[in-house]
Amino acid sequence: MSSQLIDIPALKARRNVNQRKRAPKALRIPLIAGGATLAALGIIRRSPLGIAMAAGGGLLVYRGITAKGGWSSSLIYVRKAVSIDKPPEELYRFWHNFEELPRFMRHLRSVRSTGRGLQWVSAGPLGKSFSWDAEIVEDRENELISWRSLPGSQIENQGSVRFQSAPEGRGTEVRVELMYQPPAGKLGAAFAMLFGEEPEQQIREDMRRFKELMEAGEIATTDGQPHGRRSKITTMLKSASGYGRTDEQMGAQRVVS
Amino acid sequence: MKALCWYGKEDVRVETVPDPKILNPHDAIIEITRTAICGSDLHLYDGFIPTMEAGDILGHEFMGEVVDTGSEVKNLKRGDKVVVPFTIACGQCFFCKRGLWSACDNTNPNAWMMEKLYGYSGSGLFGYSHLMGGYAGGQAQYVRVPFADVGPLKIPDGVPDDKVLFLSDIFPTGYMAAENCEIKPGDVVAIWGCGPVGQFAIRSAKLLGAARVIAIDRIPERLQLAERGGAETLDYSRCDDVVEELKFRTGGRGPDACIDAVGLEAHAMTPSGIYDEIETRLFLETDRPMVLRQAIQACRKGGIVSIPGVYAGILNKLNFGAAFGKGLTFKMGQTHMHKYMKPLLQKIMDGAIDPSEVISHRVALRDAPRMYKVFRDKQDHCTKVVLDPKAA
Numbered sequence: 081m082s083s084q085l086i087d088i089p090a091l092k093a094r095r096n097v098n099q100r101k102r103a104p105k106a107l108r109i110p111l112i113a114g115g116a117t118l119a120a121l122g123i124i125r126r127s128p129l130g131i132a133m134a135a136g137g138g139l140l141v142y143r144g145i146t147a148k149g150g151w152s153s154s155l156i157y158v159r160k161a162v163s164i165d166k167p168p169e170e171l172y173r174f175w176h177n178f179e180e181l182p183r184f185m186r187h188l189r190s191v192r193s194t195g196r197g198l199q200w201v202s203a204g205p206l207g208k209s210f211s212w213d214a215e216i217v218e219d220r221e222n223e224l225i226s227w228r229s230l231p232g233s234q235i236e237n238q239g240s241v242r243f244q245s246a247p248e249g250r251g252t253e254v255r256v257e258l259m260y261q262p263p264a265g266k267l268g269a270a271f272a273m274l275f276g277e278e279p280e281q282q283i284r285e286d287m288r289r290f291k292e293l294m295e296a297g298e299i300a301t302t303d304g305q306p307h308g309r310r311s312k313i314t315t316m317l318k319s320a321s322g323y324g325r326t327d328e329q330m331g332a333q334r335v336v337s
Numbered sequence: 338m339k340a341l342c343w344y345g346k347e348d349v350r351v352e353t354v355p356d357p358k359i360l361n362p363h364d365a366i367i368e369i370t371r372t373a374i375c376g377s378d379l380h381l382y383d384g385f386i387p388t389m390e391a392g393d394i395l396g397h398e399f400m401g402e403v404v405d406t407g408s409e410v411k412n413l414k415r416g417d418k419v420v421v422p423f424t425i426a427c428g429q430c431f432f433c434k435r436g437l438w439s440a441c442d443n444t445n446p447n448a449w450m451m452e453k454l455y456g457y458s459g460s461g462l463f464g465y466s467h468l469m470g471g472y473a474g475g476q477a478q479y480v481r482v483p484f485a486d487v488g489p490l491k492i493p494d495g496v497p498d499d500k501v502l503f504l505s506d507i508f509p510t511g512y513m514a515a516e517n518c519e520i521k522p523g524d525v526v527a528i529w530g531c532g533p534v535g536q537f538a539i540r541s542a543k544l545l546g547a548a549r550v551i552a553i554d555r556i557p558e559r560l561q562l563a564e565r566g567g568a569e570t571l572d573y574s575r576c577d578d579v580v581e582e583l584k585f586r587t588g589g590r591g592p593d594a595c596i597d598a599v600g601l602e603a604h605a606m607t608p609s610g611i612y613d614e615i616e617t618r619l620f621l622e623t624d625r626p627m628v629l630r631q632a633i634q635a636c637r638k639g640g641i642v643s644i645p646g647v648y649a650g651i652l653n654k655l656n657f658g659a660a661f662g663k664g665l666t667f668k669m670g671q672t673h674m675h676k677y678m679k680p681l682l683q684k685i686m687d688g689a690i691d692p693s694e695v696i697s698h699r700v701a702l703r704d705a706p707r708m709y710k711v712f713r714d715k716q717d718h719c720t721k722v723v724l725d726p727k728a729a
Contacts, residue, residue: 311392
């Protein structure tokens with residue numbers, strides 16, 4: 081790997097010291113109860129499997145006891161790679177057209193060039209939105225783009241995307257690294273609703289959509305297709321798990337012609 | 338329109354739902370003229386496949402007439418008669434370009450679910466759970482078909498629907514299972530399961546030059562159909578030890594290739610079968626790999642085990658040591674449909690095979706809920722059910 085914008089070992093060290101992964105508070109009771117049951121079942125088994133069950137149960141109880149409330153304002157670091165069957169030039173060109181990023185980044189409403197750099201606006205929960213300004217740190221044609229938020233942004237973040245030719249006509253390996261420092265307080269809670277508990281999954285989905293747009297010319301969807309009566313629970317879960325815009329809301333943005 | 342919707346284990350109903358519409362520029366809408374119930378639909382009916390939602394429209398074997406096309410569809414026009422493959426492929430990714438169509442990267446909107454389970458996601462499938470993309474299926478009057486330039490195969494005028502309908506899944510699936518056996522002159526192929534896929538595997542193995550095909554089942558009409566397709570039959574319910582019987586019939590050597598056309602819901606009153614029954618009920622395993630164990634045990638040294646039968650999750654007590662000890666090769670997976678449809682249409686047109694031979698029931702779509710049960714319970718000599726969505 082070439083020199084990286086984000087110093088991963090330093091970040092990891094910081095995570096390990098301050099941000100040991102803790103379970104959310106809501107899981108405290110299920111974790112303790114489930115863990116204790118598993119441990120008890122393990123103990124009465126008196127077999128190697130039983131020992132493993134007891135140990136696993138004990139760990140769950142520990143995670144339950146150490147669970148903490150709310151959204152932590154811990155640093156979030158994500159990296160993802162995807163292979164795309166197109167030359168680096170084409171992918172770089174599409175990405176470099178920053179205004180187009182919301183076409184595959186579901187949580188972004190718009191990206192605009194301003195005098196100071198780029199203004200990013202993300203679609204927040206309940207119709208609210210966040211915005212921040214970023215500057216391009218490095219821009220190497222067909223190879224790499226990196227950016228970072230300007231001082232004083234609501235959401236401190238930096239990131240990079242690299243495009244590397246894969247051998248023997250296997251297209252381009254695209255690697256994205258992102259780091260956020262989510263804000264504290266109420267804003268932080270809204271941020272958590274927007275980015276969910278799994279920012280990793282959302283970055284992966286964004287990159288999948290980028291690949292689909294570039295290779296297939298459209299983003300696969302089933303939003304808006306017919307079905308029979310859904311159960312109330314399914315409908316409730318669906319509306320609660322949504323973030324950013326649905327495929328239907330993204331509309332024609334999901335297509336390259 | 339009318340469509341067959343899934344509401345839970347053993348609960349499927351024909352309901353009125355909205356008509357499908359074009360959602361993406363490479364989509365087409367097909368008015369369905371024929372559709373079928375697949376053996377793998379029975380895994381949904383029996384509640385074996387996770388991530389189903391009440392209201393999902395089932396069906397992945399269908400054909401019909403193009404009634405609408407998206408702005409980017411170039412190869413199809415209104416009125417074209419097409420058979421649609423059950424796997425959805427973009428035609429542009431690494432996998433599609435290498436003929437691994439069912440591994441397409443770009444057609445499963447829920448790829449993340451499958452990645453969590455399997456590491457990577459395969460292509461989207463019609464009517465086969467949200468894990469596989471959540472696409473509405475074709476046991477309906479209309480269906481939306483994504484990447485319509487890539488999948489649907491145009492059928493020339495004058496060819497009856499019943500002869501070409503099974504190009505949508507089971508004929509290519511049986512054919513790929515046989516092709517995966519890398520049949521050489523003199524080879525003996527043993528096939529577990531004489532359902533529709535097994536029947537096509539038998540016929541394909543013969544077309545590909547197998548000297549002998551031994552077909553294993555217990556249902557008399559299925560064994561008769563296997564015999565008509567050129568197989569010798571083995572009724573496992575009248576046989577103490579299938580592995581020993583196969584060994585005896587192959588001069589002690591064992592079949593050169595073994596095809597498991599049964600999959601995860603295998604059942605029998607044997608110790609291995611009862612073990613699987615208990616484990617799956619306790620959620621200690623998800624699949625019942627009884628046939629797979631037998632195929633591994635029976636296969637000759639250095640032979641091939643080909644698996645068109647569906648497996649979904651975790652298999653216990655699999656005799657992997659036997660597979661290693663004999664140096665077996667395993668070939669499996671969803672069928673690379675797009676590779677086989679055109680050449681197999683040619684075989685039908687040449688008269689080398691008549692797929693409509695496996696059909697036992699032709700009924701209206703509204704009779705589908707009843708026929709799921711009949712097919713599942715193998716009542717009324719049922720081997721294959723074809724549905725007519727236009728019949729009153």
